[in-house]
Amino acid sequence: xxxRFCLILITLLWLQxxxxxxxxxxxxxxxxEFPPYSYTDAQGQPSGSGLELTARLLDxxxxxxxxxxxxxxxxxxxxxxxxxxxxxxxxGKPELAEHTLEGKHLLGEITLNLYFRLDTPAPIIPDxxxxxxxxxxxxxxxxxxxxxxxxxxxxxxxxxxxxxxxxALEMLQRRRGDYLLDYRAPxxxxxxxxxxxxxxxxxxxxxxxxxxxxxxxxxxxRLRDDLDRVYxxxxxxxxxxxxx
Numbered sequence: 001x002x003x004r005f006c007l008i009l010i011t012l013l014w015l016q017x018x019x020x021x022x023x024x025x026x027x028x029x030x031x032x033e034f035p036p037y038s039y040t041d042a043q044g045q046p047s048g049s050g051l052e053l054t055a056r057l058l059d060x061x062x063x064x065x066x067x068x069x070x071x072x073x074x075x076x077x078x079x080x081x082x083x084x085x086x087x088x089x090x091x092g093k094p095e096l097a098e099h100t101l102e103g104k105h106l107l108g109e110i111t112l113n114l115y116f117r118l119d120t121p122a123p124i125i126p127d128x129x130x131x132x133x134x135x136x137x138x139x140x141x142x143x144x145x146x147x148x149x150x151x152x153x154x155x156x157x158x159x160x161x162x163x164x165x166x167x168a169l170e171m172l173q174r175r176r177g178d179y180l181l182d183y184r185a186p187x188x189x190x191x192x193x194x195x196x197x198x199x200x201x202x203x204x205x206x207x208x209x210x211x212x213x214x215x216x217x218x219x220x221x222r223l224r225d226d227l228d229r230v231y232x233x234x235x236x237x238x239x240x241x242x243x244x
Contacts, residue, residue, distance in 0.1 A: 024064040027223065029054055030075045030084035031067060032139065035165075035189050037110075037209075037243060038088065040069050049243050050088040053107065054211065060234070061226040072139045082216025085223065091210040094144060101224050103211035105231045108243030110209060112142070113201035115180040115187065117172060122202055123179065126155060133158040135168050135177035142181075143205060150181075165190035169199075209243060 029051070031038035037050035046067035055065040070078065078084030080099045090110060091102050114125060114134075123129065126149035134150070138161045142150070150157055160177040162168050165186045172180045180187075181204070191199065211227060213220045234241060 024062060026066045027058055027063045027085050028083070028217075029058075029065050029067050029086045029088075030070050030078055031087065031089075032070055032072050032075055034183070035186050037108075037185060050107070050209070053241060053243065054086065054088045057211075057227045057230050057234075060230040063223075063226075072141050076141075079212065079214045080216070082214045082218075085214055085217040085220070087212045089209065089212055090207040091212060092208070093141075096212065099215055101213040101215060101220055103213070103224055103231070104228050105210070105235075105241075107209040107211065107241070110207050111184040111203055112146070112205040112207065113182065113184050113187070114204055115169075115172060115182065115199050115201045116178070117175075118200060120178065120200075122200065125149075125202060125204060126152075126157075129155060129157050129179065131156050131158075132179065133160050133177040135160045135162065135171050135180040135182075137161070137165065137168060137182055138163045140183075143207075146181075146204065166193055169194060169196060172199075 031046065031048075031051060033039050034048075034050075036048055038046070038048040041047040046069065051065075051067060055067075058065045068084075070084070075084065075087060076093075076096060079087060079096060088107065114123065116123065129149070134157055136150075136159055141147075149155060150159070158177075160171060162171060165182060168180050168182060169187070169190055171177055184201075187199075191197075211224070213224050217223070231241065
């Protein structure tokens with residue numbers, strides 16, 4: 001009888017734990033391809049330091065992360081309508097301001113640079129881009145002031161688009177554009193993939209990374225407060241959480 005009772009007890013505890021795991025609220029986290037912070041790996045799985053941190057914070061707060069990759073425009077529209085609950089991305093985007101909440105903790109910073117070849121003089125932005133070709137990554141968006149000089153008809157900046165950071169670097173080296181506008185983190189990874197050395201650049205913008213929550217998603221404020229609390233607890237425990 002005691003042995004049978006122990007087996008029943010173990011079974012009940014296992015079922016209780018399984019039920020608790022299933023009962024965890026699944027949080028839909030959107031991301032786009034931005035290695036090494038967020039990307040889909042060779043096995044088709046979400047990966048990157050930003051997604052790992054988001055998953056850990058959700059787990060510590062009692063939630064379960066459900067990741068899905070989107071093109072940039074679809075990611076933003078999902079935050080607007082609430083179909084995407086969280087994005088770990090650049091804060092302060094004007095088009096998202098009225099529709100989202102932001103976590104109070106700074107996760108890291110991303111830098112937008114204008115890259116050029118070693119035989120090209122450092123440009124003055126945006127004046128030296130007049131009638132020049134700029135390589136851009138398809139699906140990426142920029143802040144309003146950058147878009148203004150990119151789209152200014154008087155400057156006649158020629159856009160050359162590509163889908164990957166490695167192909168963008170190859171286009172620049174092959175003179176299929178005069179400059180490359182891209183973010184530093186994915187470019188550094190692409191350079192390592194290609195075995196490239198240093199590439200000169202001019203810094204265009206430095207942008208803060210935060211957790212961004214859709215106001216249209218259920219219990220958005222509670223979710224934000226829960227993750228802010230967990231982040232602070234990990235910081236107080238001496239954890240290094242900064243995304244480099």
